[in-house]
Amino acid sequence: MMRCMKALLSGVLLLGWALAGWAAEPSAQELRSLDDQVQEIKSDVLGIAAELSVLEEQLLFPSNTQVSVFVSLTDAPSFRLDAVRILMDGALAAHHIYSFKELDALTSGGVQRIYTGNLPSGDHQLEVTVIGKLPSGKDYTQTETFTFRKSVEPSLLGIALAGPGAIELNNW
Amino acid sequence: MNRSPRVPRLRRLILPALLLVGPVFAGEPPPARDLYFSEAVFWAKQGLYFDALERLDAELIQHNGLDEPQLDTLYPFIDDAEFSVGDFELSYRMHSRAGRAITAVLEGNVPEPVRNEAAYRLARIHFQKGQLKDALEALDRIQGRVPDDIRDDLEFLRANVYLSTARPEEAVPILRKLQSSKSWAGFADYNLAIADLQQERGEAALQQLQKAGTIKATDESALAIRDKANLVRGTLLLEAGRYEEAKLSLERVRLDGPFSNQALLSAGWADFSEQHFDRALTPWNLLAARNHTDPAVQEAMLALPYAYGQLNVHGRAAVLYGQALQTYGEELNRLDQSVESIQQGSFLKALVREEIRKDRDWVIRLRSLPETPETYYLMELMASHDFQTALSNYLDLEDLKQRVERWQVSFDAYEDVIQARRAYYEPLLPGLDQQFREVDSRRRLRLEQHKILTDRMQNMLVAPRPDFLATTDERLVTARLNRLAEGLDPETDAALLTRIDRLRGLLIWNVRTQYHERLTQFYEDIQASSEAIEVLNEQYNAYVRVRQAATHSYEGYEAPIKRLRTRVADASQRIDRLMARQGHLLEQVAIRELKRRIERLEGYEERARYALADSYDRATAAQSAVQSPVEGSE
Numbered sequence: 168m169m170r171c172m173k174a175l176l177s178g179v180l181l182l183g184w185a186l187a188g189w190a191a192e193p194s195a196q197e198l199r200s201l202d203d204q205v206q207e208i209k210s211d212v213l214g215i216a217a218e219l220s221v222l223e224e225q226l227l228f229p230s231n232t233q234v235s236v237f238v239s240l241t242d243a244p245s246f247r248l249d250a251v252r253i254l255m256d257g258a259l260a261a262h263h264i265y266s267f268k269e270l271d272a273l274t275s276g277g278v279q280r281i282y283t284g285n286l287p288s289g290d291h292q293l294e295v296t297v298i299g300k301l302p303s304g305k306d307y308t309q310t311e312t313f314t315f316r317k318s319v320e321p322s323l324l325g326i327a328l329a330g331p332g333a334i335e336l337n338n339w
Numbered sequence: 340m341n342r343s344p345r346v347p348r349l350r351r352l353i354l355p356a357l358l359l360v361g362p363v364f365a366g367e368p369p370p371a372r373d374l375y376f377s378e379a380v381f382w383a384k385q386g387l388y389f390d391a392l393e394r395l396d397a398e399l400i401q402h403n404g405l406d407e408p409q410l411d412t413l414y415p416f417i418d419d420a421e422f423s424v425g426d427f428e429l430s431y432r433m434h435s436r437a438g439r440a441i442t443a444v445l446e447g448n449v450p451e452p453v454r455n456e457a458a459y460r461l462a463r464i465h466f467q468k469g470q471l472k473d474a475l476e477a478l479d480r481i482q483g484r485v486p487d488d489i490r491d492d493l494e495f496l497r498a499n500v501y502l503s504t505a506r507p508e509e510a511v512p513i514l515r516k517l518q519s520s521k522s523w524a525g526f527a528d529y530n531l532a533i534a535d536l537q538q539e540r541g542e543a544a545l546q547q548l549q550k551a552g553t554i555k556a557t558d559e560s561a562l563a564i565r566d567k568a569n570l571v572r573g574t575l576l577l578e579a580g581r582y583e584e585a586k587l588s589l590e591r592v593r594l595d596g597p598f599s600n601q602a603l604l605s606a607g608w609a610d611f612s613e614q615h616f617d618r619a620l621t622p623w624n625l626l627a628a629r630n631h632t633d634p635a636v637q638e639a640m641l642a643l644p645y646a647y648g649q650l651n652v653h654g655r656a657a658v659l660y661g662q663a664l665q666t667y668g669e670e671l672n673r674l675d676q677s678v679e680s681i682q683q684g685s686f687l688k689a690l691v692r693e694e695i696r697k698d699r700d701w702v703i704r705l706r707s708l709p710e711t712p713e714t715y716y717l718m719e720l721m722a723s724h725d726f727q728t729a730l731s732n733y734l735d736l737e738d739l740k741q742r743v744e745r746w747q748v749s750f751d752a753y754e755d756v757i758q759a760r761r762a763y764y765e766p767l768l769p770g771l772d773q774q775f776r777e778v779d780s781r782r783r784l785r786l787e788q789h790k791i792l793t794d795r796m797q798n799m800l801v802a803p804r805p806d807f808l809a810t811t812d813e814r815l816v817t818a819r820l821n822r823l824a825e826g827l828d829p830e831t832d833a834a835l836l837t838r839i840d841r842l843r844g845l846l847i848w849n850v851r852t853q854y855h856e857r858l859t860q861f862y863e864d865i866q867a868s869s870e871a872i873e874v875l876n877e878q879y880n881a882y883v884r885v886r887q888a889a890t891h892s893y894e895g896y897e898a899p900i901k902r903l904r905t906r907v908a909d910a911s912q913r914i915d916r917l918m919a920r921q922g923h924l925l926e927q928v929a930i931r932e933l934k935r936r937i938e939r940l941e942g943y944e945e946r947a948r949y950a951l952a953d954s955y956d957r958a959t960a961a962q963s964a965v966q967s968p969v970e971g972s973e
Binding site: 216241 | 374377380381382383384385386389392393396397400431432433434435436588714725728729732737739742743749753756757881885888891892893896899900902906907910911913914917920921924928
């Protein structure tokens, strides 16, 4: 049993080196070689993705009709955001329910592209409904309607949410 | 627009298994203000680094291709964006590319703090990859002003590099300075102890570990390093035979922390070594009730009855040996099933289960799934850094595979869209073009006329020409008077000619006296005409754009789609090959690790079996000894 104890002691102290020893085995070298190849394929696929996203945008959302809507949140909103619903000229364009990770990303400075579509030039109506919960636990729903002009350039619309009564529309 | 304030750029984690603690950087992106940069941050914050990189790469390519990048919204954040690409790549385990990107910043014409931060990041990558010489070289490039928010991080990295290259004497002064650092204090204390150990200054190391093990801490990483300091100190003292002191350190390790099992086991051995067998029972009893896959727990199951045996409680010892045998048997059975299941390919299939991967605690969930012996020991396997890297790569490859498969389907859909657009527009466009040419010729005529009138007005501003402003009626009357005058004889028709001259004079009078009003009217008419021309031009441009958009909606896609299809097909094949190799290696590593467990457990099982028999013998002997005097007295 004391041998057990000795083995344990050396096990604790040399844990770091034991792992290093395992890493030195041939298969670990192979793992590292594979790791390089995985990095390479990731880089290639990212390159394809970049080219493909340009092609997709040209094909599906040409700049003269493209409209994108983005959602941003202040870092300390006075409510818990549950969902955002977007109506474009009365038609449902997006209805997004937020996950914990997404909310965390929004409060950390991230901006979500909630909708990309096509609209002809001219005036259009954007209706934004925000659904959430107030600190008191009460449900909260607010709807705001904005009019914006779509020109021949792509329209980038930003919805900034800070809390009850604070829905702003910005043109980027 | 409201945005969040600056978020901490770096997060520290500790690698619990490693004795030498080094910083681990999760690659937190900085706050962003540029829209697309912020979108990339949105993805990165969710751990979706592929999407983040795809977005930010595209934005940077676009920015770098601008003639006047200083007008772009990304311009003020370009340094942050460049660094974030590196951070995202690191988080996506693309160290090579991250290194290249950061090197590019380092070699560019950038301010001193930016270059120093780049050098620091490069050093960090080299250190994480174990390229210590390169890490030192990168650190040596740091000169002058260092951004405040990385100053301590940089120094801690430098100290770690020195420790890793067996230069503790150079690490010590740096670590001493960091002892007052808010973020690295506990880590600095711990690493100072490691430096002492490297210099074979055992007592100093123990003192330092004592300090690291008694710091006040609230966040998880600081608590973990405190636990670790206590565990290492306790273990060193145990090995030195200073059992009481060892116990004091081991008892400071939190019962719910990552080092708790090992601490409980060692605490038991400390008591045991002092012949305090009854005291050893407390930590070992606690430990034996924990998760049986943990080696410390498995050892405690053997140590516990041994302690009872030393207390001459052989009956209880026999029962516990029996329980240990049963547990080892079950574990061995489960390990055999795991190995068999992995060999049948179930391991890799289980790893890529969608519903599992969506869960934050998917590794733990895998264990709780019924009938999944292939993943039961995944948590234990995850303790190995290489296994984690291999597993992460396998999961990343699976993600790439799914993307590539989606793209392959998308190409067919794109071609359908293009075909439908071609079928719609091609018959329409020739007729539209014909109509457009007719309208356009009229437009050109109007433009020409407008130009002539505009030029005429400009000339009149320099040299007044009232005759140009005569009305149509006045021109007709003038022409008629001229014709009449031509047919008259100056001698016989003098009276008529005088009348004609008078009428001409009247016309000239009107034109000249009304010149300013007429010029103003002419100017206003030209202005109105300019507005009409503007509308005409807008309509023309709109038509041209729509016409171009119609053509562009189906022309020019064949070549890029064909090229992309080929690249995607090639990538798909490579991913399949890599997944097969990576998967096979994962299986090998997992099986090898599980077999090691089997060997260890078989050893424990053999000892438990022997000890069980021995305990029964002793229990029986003890019972006989108790009964014999009774029988004798009878």
